[in-house]
Amino acid sequence: MLEISPTEWTAILLSLRVAVIATLVATPFGIALAWLLARRDFWGKSVLDAIVHLPLVLPPVVTGYLLLLTFGKRGMVGAWLADHLGIVFAFRWxxxxLACGVMSFPLLVRPIRLSIEAIDRRLEQAAETLGAAPWRVFATVTLPLALPGVLAGMVLGFAKAIGEFGATITFVSNIPGETQTISSAIYSLIQTPEGDSAAGRLVIISVVIAMSALVAAEWFARRATARLHGH
Amino acid sequence: MLRVDITKQLGEFTVAASFTSEGRVTGLFGASGSGKTSLINTIAGLLRPDRGTIVIDGETVDDTTAGIHVPTYRRRIGYVFQDARLFPHLDVRQNLDYGRRMNRLADDPAQRKRVVDLLDIGALLDRRPGKLSGGERQRVALGRALLSKPRLLLLDEPLGALDESRKLEILPYLVRLRDEAGVPMVYVSHDAAELRQLATQIVMLRHGQVTAFGGVKVLTATS
Incomplete structure (x- = not known):
């Protein structure tokens, strides 16, 4: 029961790689967007906010299909990226x-946004009176104070990314060794007669990863509070 | 030298002030709601005047007809707020060093030692702001503002959040600052006694308007 087969390992490692890359690439965008939503008022802000949250409420298969239409081989963006930068998304890890990054984006942005909103803006004002230009205020005051929120967002985004199923399988299918993540491996296994025990092992691994991520996110959130109070 | 001649509309409230001060400590005196904080924030550049000019140390930092508005971070001012506003993620030493780093000034250990000694904060350097008393925080905030080498120090009710005994603890430091630091100050207070001890010139504000300007004796007329 506890023996993990090579195919299962491949799926686990692929899931980890996909989730780590998705989280790392999404984080800078997440920080920028969180700051924009927390600190700026502009025309269309509520529309942008809704778009960010869309993957949370849309059926994942819809998000996956939209990704396929946009980033697929014949998609507008996908064709351009393939021709000009040699980046191909269709049926690749x-x-x-990309699918995991998009699906986990709302969970990534939310804690960052909340932690930026919780920062006392008078501290940023004080930094400005001490000679800090706006971008240095961000780098030396806003970002360090929001860091626990950033980490919490990354942990949550990572946990979501590692469990993503619907959009991924719609967009890039279920190819062992290339796009077969833990979720799609479980899906395949429970459709085969002898797959139960293997599926069980992957289920346990999913639960462990998800639980660890939630505990870590909670810990970072507590650190954030302590940091804002200067202890 | 500080020259102010501005009007600023804030909702229903209008601040209109015009004065020139050569004094070492210009006291802005008035009851709460008289526009003191709005005026000092305008001098700091945190608020932009609707009309008028502000000149600090010979440099025009605001001139609405010429379209000049120097942003706060380029005004080379120091600002001590009523709530010290120390950076909670930095220890006292890093807080003190912040303005020097942001203004890209060379490290000046002699100056730092002078300020640390003047304010008696040498024992606090490794602490986080969360572990300081209100009075200690305010002394560190004074040091932090001074060490950015400002040409004008703005103080907005720096004793306002402290109880009576803490006030008496800080007041002597402010007197020393006035006599030894050599930086002109604008000191906002609603406490005439405090200003009598510190200020060399008084701007009296009422409902956003300057009602009197002169030496500390103008305070006697009202209280």
């Missing part, structure tokens, strides 16, 4: 990472 990179596509799985």
């Amino acid at each position: 990179t596509g799985a990472a």
Whole structure:
């Protein structure tokens, strides 16, 4: 029961790679967007906010299909990226990472946004009176104070990315060794007569990863509070 | 030298002030709601005047007809707020060093030692702001503002959040600052006694308007 087969290992490692890349690439965008939503008022802000949250409420298969239409081989963006930069998403692990990044984006952005909103803006004002230009205020005051929120967002985004199923399988299918993540491996296994025990092992691994991520996110959130109070 | 001649509309409230001060400590005196904080924030550049000019140390930092508005971070001012506003993620030493780093000034250990000694904060350097008393925080905030080498130090009710005994603890430091630091100050207070001890010139504000300007004796007329 506890023996993990090579195919299962491949799926686990692929899931980890996809989730790590998705999280790392999405984080800078997440920080920028969180700051924009927390600190700026602009025309269309509520529309942008809704778009960010869309993957949370849309059926994942819809998100996956939209990704396929946009980033697929014949998609507007996908064709351009393939021709000009040689980046291909369709039926590749990179596509799985893109799908996971998009699906986990709302969970990534939310804690960052909340931690930026919680920062006392008078501290940023004080930094400005001490000679800090706006981008240095961000780098030396806003970002360090929001860091626990950033880490919490990354952990949550990572946990979501590693469990993503619907959008990934729609966009890049279920190819062992290329796009077959833990979720799609479980899906395949429970459709085969002898797959139960293997599926069981992957289920346990999913639960462990998800639980660890939630505990870590909670810990970072507590650190954030302590940091804001200057202890 | 500080020259102010501005009007600023804030909702229903209008601040209109015009004065020139050569004094070492210009006291802005008035009840709460008289526009003191709005005025000092305008001098700091945190608020932009609707009309008028502000000149600090010979440099025009605001001139609405010429379209000049120097942003706060380029005004080379120091600002001590009523709530010290120390950076909670930095220890006292890093807080003190912040303005020097942001203004890209060379490290000046002699100056730092002078300020640390003047304010008696040498024992606090490794602490986080969360572990300081209100009075200690305010002394560190004074040091932090001074060490950015400002040409004008703005203080907005720096004793306002402290109880009576803490006030008496800080007041002598402010007197020393006035006599030894050599930086002109604008000191906002609603406490005439405090200003009598510190200020060399008084701007009296009422409902956003300057009602009197002169030496500390103008305070006697009202209280």
